[in-house]
């Protein structure tokens with residue numbers, strides 16, 4: 001690759017061991033290519049330089065945040081540039097307009113912490129919020145635990161500054177609460193997984209901080225009863241701020257990791273929260289009554305935020321508990337809420353057929369679950385079985401009226417199924433849009449589109 005412009009000399013990561021850590025993301029089995037260059041941009045000017053250079057020399061560019069993507073969308077490309085934006089992390093908070101203007105490198109959890117001083121909140125809360133960046137969240141339209149009440153990242157992005165392939169700077173959207181001037185290019189870039197341009201600034205909508213959430217934890221004997229609990233909550237007048245499901249195998253995995261108080265043999269657990277200002281207590285009492293009436297065998301209600309947090313610890317232990325079990329294929333599909341039970345059953349049938357172990361938990365309030373298949377990565381037959389199960393789950397979600405990804409995105413891993421969901425004509429239209437913004441095809445090629 002020809003030498004990069006001088007301005008970028010001290011933005012390069014030259015230590016090969018460190019550079020290799022920028023070559024992979026959190027997707028299972030992701031492998032860094034042999035040759036790639038890592039640039040840690042410090043401002044928009046650096047991004048312009050990289051994209052001008054990349055267009056001139058036809059070099060592929062992977063925009064990158066904290067590398068927590070689970071789909072391979074942030075993995076380096078052979079002979080390409082990893083353009084990491086973590087160091088572009090300015091934050092300006094405007095409490096009157098209730099907006100934050102931020103750099104893409106701001107860590108989601110850090111923004112939340114800064115907003116507490118203003119009694120404001122930025123709701124999108126991926127489970128990775130302690131490390132993932134706003135740029136990555138925007139590029140994947142990230143969701144999380146609070147979406148059931150507050151929606152996803154797209155609902156909070158008012159405007160963007162983006163550097164396009166070739167180095168042109170484009171601004172989309174607005175700072176104001178309303179605005180319908182022209183097409184919604186902000187919406188087009190949200191969820192585009194770095195395939196259209198590099199986000200260098202975002203205008204984010206904020207909301208008044210809700211009350212600290214109170215929690216209900218309900219244990220059920222069977223999956224069917226757990227689903228009756230979900231249905232009962234859908235009948236409530238006030239939407240919970242969190243509604244999470246742990247299935248039986250997930251509960252077993254969590255208890256094997258540490259004692260979080262779940263009874264042995266439970267068929268399912270629902271965790272439900274309310275953060276409604278001045279009404280959280282009344283809401284959780286109503287949720288608890290509805291869950292007991294739906295068949296919960298044990299219902300615990302937290303009376304104060306500290307206790308509420310304790311009840312949530314078992315849910316928080318899910319990711320580390322699953323990680324501790326060894327290599328796993330993490331799925332992310334979304335189905336109508338009424339079909340959640342069918343999805344959980346389908347996942348376990350797929351695992352049995354493929355000779356794998358599985359768990360199936362996640363964001364029940366959105367119909368968005370994260371099935372996991374565990375496999376021995378030293379056994380090629382098990383690796384094949386896990387890959388096969390991954391595809392089977394996509395087909396199962398489609399059969400239930402769902403979609404192949406609820407929040408993690410398409411990346412590399414799900415690109416082969418894109419056309420199966422969208423159809424050839426729609427994929428052709430989307431490819432034409434990509435070609436308009438990225439005529440040389442250098443922005444994260446091979447991701448989203450196979």
Ligand SMILES: Cc1cc2nc3c(=O)[nH]c(=O)nc-3n(C[C@H](O)[C@H](O)[C@H](O)COP(=O)(O)OP(=O)(O)OC[C@H]3O[C@@H](n4cnc5c(N)ncnc54)[C@H](O)[C@@H]3O)c2cc1C
Pocket residue numbers: 025026062063064065066067068069070073074085104125126127128131132133134135136137138139140141142143144145192193194195197198199200319407408444
């Ligand atoms: C333990 C764990 C829990 C998770 N929980 C959730 C969850 O609850 N909800 C959820 O939605 N996701 C979740 N994720 C997935 C992941 O955290 C999100 O997709 C997150 O938004 C990625 O942010 P990142 O900064 O790590 O981006 P990266 O992984 O670095 O990149 C992700 C994508 O964004 C693009 N990108 C990054 N920065 C820019 C930029 N400045 N401009 C343009 N494109 C850019 C990359 O090219 C890539 O396509 C989880 C992941 C893990 C490991």
